[in-house]
Every structure is written in structure tokens, then in C-alpha cells.
Amino acid sequence: MLPTRIVKYLRNRGIQGPWRITGCPEGGFAGAVVIPALAESGHLFATLRSLAENPPGLLSRFLVLVVVNNRKDAPGADKGDNRVTLERLENGDRAFGGLRLAWVDAATKGLELPPGTGGVGLARKIGFDLALTRLDFTGSDPILVALDGDTLVQPDYLSALVRHFGDSQAGGAVIPFRHQPGRTPEESEAIHRYELFLRGYVLGLSTAGSPYAFHTVGSAMACTASAYAGMGGMNTRVAAEDFYFLQQMKKTFGVQGVQGTVVHPSSRSSHRVPFGTGRSVSRLLSGEESAVLFYRPECFSILGRWLSLVEECLDEEGTVIRSRAQGISPHLGEYLDRCRFIEGWEKLRRNSRGGTALRAAFHAWFDGLRTLKLVHHLSDGPFPRGDSRVLLPPLLESAGLDPNRDPDAQLSLLRRIQSAPPPS
Template identity: 45%
Template sequence: DETLKKIILSGLNIGVIDASSRGNELPNKVAGVGLARKIGMDCALKLFDHSSKKKKIFICLDADCTVSKNYLTEIVDAFNNNNINCASIRYEHNIKNNDEETKAIICYEIFLRYYHLGLLFANSPYAFATIGSAMACDAESYMHIEGMNKKKAAEDFYFLEKLSKSFDIKEINNAIVYPSARKSWRVPFGTGQRVGRFLSNEKVEYLLHNPKCFEILKKYIFLLAEENNVQTIMSKAKNISLHLYKFLVDKKFIKVMDGIIKNSKTKGQIHKQKIKWFDGFKTLKLIHYLRDNVYLDINMFDALDEMFEKLNIKFETNRQKGTILSIDIQKKYLIEMRNYLYG
């Protein structure tokens, strides 16, 4: 194989872990992408030259991805020159074709980008992409959070979320990962599942969260940052949205805040603990709670037009509300989102 020859002759040190041949299979109960990443990363941790002052970097990628030519050098330089601990790396699915799989991946990437834009609009501290094939961290941060989890799906989301509670997640935008758009039913959600669902016409895919959900999130994040009195927070939350208030009651927010205040010595510590409590997962839970109880998902392009306006993204389409656009126009929407996120 020519590719294998190039890798061997490149000077890279390649290690292979056999976790699939007879007798070496991963146990069914925990087998999955989380455990696979964990095995590789834990093994690599033992091979780093810990006497070196240079960053010891874990870079996660999937076997069916391709990358830009500057991929390794950009990531290594970014970590060493800017003292980065963790990073989300630029990703772009291939959207050159016009076939059904391309339509599916455009729809899914718009879904991912839209949620990212919504978090940015809301000033969420968890506004970063969580793509398993486009993330990296150093050995210090990896050990600090006690390594990769063993989740069968969303291991990337939980891994980066946990890192973000102790370190800044930086963005590396000069290197690009091109994930595969393949369909798969191996996991309950994610790229493969969404592409497969789109191709099966199982449900209406051209829907996004109502932007009003992110308006409520934005007001709540501001309130949480400005106020420490729990009764005042609950009262103002009720004024923002009765459903936000009910969500906080359901999550036992008063008890949580009492514990935070009791165990914190400074306002800075209180603020940090509030952010840790209302993390990326609870943020997603709030958006889903609002979707399920008051603001149903709406037409994808209606939602995009509203979000673009909120973020002052200039984009004209002359479209009728409620319509699904041609694939060429969809590509333009997606490229506009990429441009906004990556500058």
C-alpha cells in the first residue's frame, strides 16, 4: 500500500494497539469510541518524554478523516508557542457533491454550527465545537481530569466539557480536519446516526432550535454572572421565563446555590462554581427543556435567518418563510457560518 509506505518513510513513529483480533476484543459492555480513545491516550501517556520542556500533546482523529497538509505542524506550534492546554480544531465536511449523502451532511453540519452560534450569542463559556476527531489536549490537562471517559457516544462532548472546567479551550483554525460523512448505526447519535437517519427519511430533518431558547439562555447567563442572592436569581429568572424558573426548581437550584455560597470564600470562587454547575450539559438540558415545553423547533432556514440577524451576519436570500432551500443555497448558508466562526 503506497500510503503505508509513505507513512513508514516519513519518519513518524507509529504505534498500533491490537484491540480487535481474537482474544483482544474490547468487552461488549464498555466497547466503544470512548474506551478506544482512552486506551490509545493512556498508552501514549507512558511514551512521552516527560523530561522535555516541549508540550506533550494528544491529538484525536478518526481513521476515516483527512486533514490539511499543515495539520500536525500547526497544532504542535500552536500548543508550544501559545502555551495551550486544550483545543478544538477547525473541521469541515466535504460538501462539493450534490448527492443525498452530501445533503445529509450539510443538514447535520448546519445543525452543529447553529448550536455553536447560539451559544456564542448567549455568551456561554461552553461555546466551542465538541468534535471527537477535531480535539487536542496536553498531558498536563489530560492527567488533571483523570483521562478520557469510556462513553460509547458523546465522549468528545463530556471530555471537552470536563477540560473546560479547569482550562481554556482554545481554537486552532489554521489546521483543518475533514471528517467523513459516512452513515452508521453503531452509536445512538452523532454524525453516522444523523446521516443514516436523513437517508432513511425517518423524520423531518430541516428543523433547528427556536432562537428564543438562546435568548432566554443569554438572559439567564447574564443574571447568573451578576447576581449571587439565590432568591433574587429565582425571582428574576421567573420574570425572564416561567419555564426557566421551573427548570431551575427541577434542578434544585436553591439547594445548589446554598452549597456553593457555603463552600466559597470569595465572589470569584462563587462565580467559578456557578459556571461549573451550569455546565455544557445543563445548558443543553435547558435548551431541550424549553424546546419540549414552550418553543418547538422551527424551520431550519427561518432559525438561521433570525440567528444571523442577532449576530449581525449580513446574508440575503430572498426566500419565503417556512421553505426548504436548494442545496446550492444551503451550502452558502453553511459557508457563511464557517466564515463567521473561523474568521
């Protein structure tokens, strides 16, 4: 029997449609790994084989749910590839026989995703919402895990997740990641550059003291079922669904980093969505050097001073904070006016009792998106983006790290630092 909070979520915000779980008939799982798959017949089964290398005792406790999906207006090649995937799932495969494997057909005529709005966000939501009905809520809070159909995991994947949620007070989690090597030297160079860009941004947020200093990679995130329902479930965005999901999770139930495993997303190029890993790799491979440029340390310095200013001024009026922000940077002041900060701050003050509540309300208002937009505003103005060999060393130094100019050394360092537990 599902808890009232889960029933209420499914009734009010759960997915509505013709989709059903096929395959594994079991229930009472401690968690579910949900894998959206669009034209992934050449990669999905390697993902499943990597999952099958986890301990049998844990595999028996987790439902693995593949959501084979395409929009009604998808290219014929994608639809044909999905038919191959569905046939292979239906026929079974001994290579991953230890999995409690099920799937959702969101690809066959009459079950396809709607044009325009159908994408990875909707596919994840279908999987998560349907998986809720197969979970065991009588003991520990069950776990929902997001994976992709071209991502590989390690044999310690499930054990690390179970251990993490056994100790964590946060409802959400991000998992360390490291992209797979490219199929060619050029592809490897492109994915290394893009991953370094992601890591440089998170490093900058960390040095600034931002509470949003964590990676938002769709194949490397998880949450408890109660937190999922409590924060409103997965959004249905065609792209950046992971960013918005984790941002909302941070605001409501918190996000912490998992330790003890690494997931390995694909490095291949793609044109499915207008931004993100696949599109950036594709642009770099086509010779577009400006596809991935790095933010200047000054952007994060201004961000850090702004966050510190707010912390110092929790008892002040918005006009006072706005005036002092002008002294940090007139470009910061300009951005705050664009965000209507003074009006927003006074509303936060009226609705918050005490400094702790106001601080939390501010960080919910000045969230990951507003943070990113500030960095973009500064980058489009006085601090243009540039090469990692020039811009990352001073940022590394400000974080107390080796200011190496070599991109490979920078990536190796940040992979190690950002996969390690924070100092106590």
C-alpha cells in the same frame, strides 16, 4: 522518566488490560495522534496518507497510534475488517513511510473490548494512556491529539497544533472542521444539514455568552498531556465521549480554538451509536426530515438573559435569583427547579471565596450538559424546533451576521466565521 503526576495518573486512573503498543519502538515524542479504528480498512489508510503529507521534521516528533478495536460481540464483518487492517499495518506501506506508526490490537480474541462498555471512548483511552509512556516531558508539555480513522487532515495540521500549544494558556483545544463531501448529492445534502445544525447551536451559545460555545467533535480535539492526566483522562463512554471529555477539560484546564488548519471528518451514514453524525445522516437519507431540526433563537435569548442574571447577582441568595429567573421565562424557572438550583447555588456560595471563584463554580455547575438540557426543555415546550431557513436568519442577525435564508450560504458563512480567530 515520567513525571510524578503522570505516574500517579497511570497508577490510579490509567487503563488496565492486556493492550500493548506494537510497531514503532521509539520514544521521546513531542506528541501522539491517537486514531481509534473499528472496521475502517477502507478509510484508515487514506487518513494515514493525509497525515504523512505533513512536514517530515514534525512527523518525526509525533507518534501516530492506531487502536484497532471491536467488542467481543461485534458483527463478524467488523471483526474481519479489523483483521485486514491489522495485516496491512503489520506489512507496512510506503505511502506513509514517514510516519512514526504504531498500533494497538484491541480486536483479536483475548484482546477485544468488553461487551456493553467497549466503544470509542474506551478505544481513545487505551491509545492516550499507552501513548503517555512514549512522550518526552523534559521540555514543552507533550500534545495528545484525537483523530478518527475516516477523517482527513491537511499538510498544516501538525504545525498548527504545535504553534497553538506553544502560545495557548488552555490545556485543551478544538480544531476547525469541515465534513467531507458525500458520495452522492443526497448524502452531501444530509451532511451539510447536520453540520449546519451543529454550527447553529454553537452560534446560539456564542450569542448567549456561554463559556461552552465550542464544537465537540471527537476527530477535532487535542490537549496537553499534563491537562489530560490532571482532568482524569478520557472517559469510556460508548458515545458522546468527545462532548464529556471537552466539557471536563473546559472546567479544569480550559479549551481554546486552534487556527491555521481544518480537519475533514467523514460524511457517511452509520448505525454504530444511537446519535451523532453517522446516525443523523442515516436518518435523513431514509427520509426522516425531523432527524435534524434547528433550535429557535428564543432559546438562546433566554439562555443569555439567564447567564447575565447570574453575573449580576453573584452577591444574592438563590431564592432571589430564582424569583428573577421566573420573570425571564416561567419555563426557565421550571427547569431551574428541576435542577434544584436554589440548593445548588447556596452550596456554591458556601464553598466559594469571592465573586471570581463563585462565577467559575457556577459555570462548572451550569455546564455544557445543563445548557443543552435547558435548550431542549425550551424546545420541547414553547419554542419547538424548525427549519433553518426560518430560524437561523434572526439568530445570524443577532450575531451581526448576514441573515441569509439559503442553507448553503448559511453553512458557508458559519464555516468561515467559526474557523477564524476571534476579534481581539
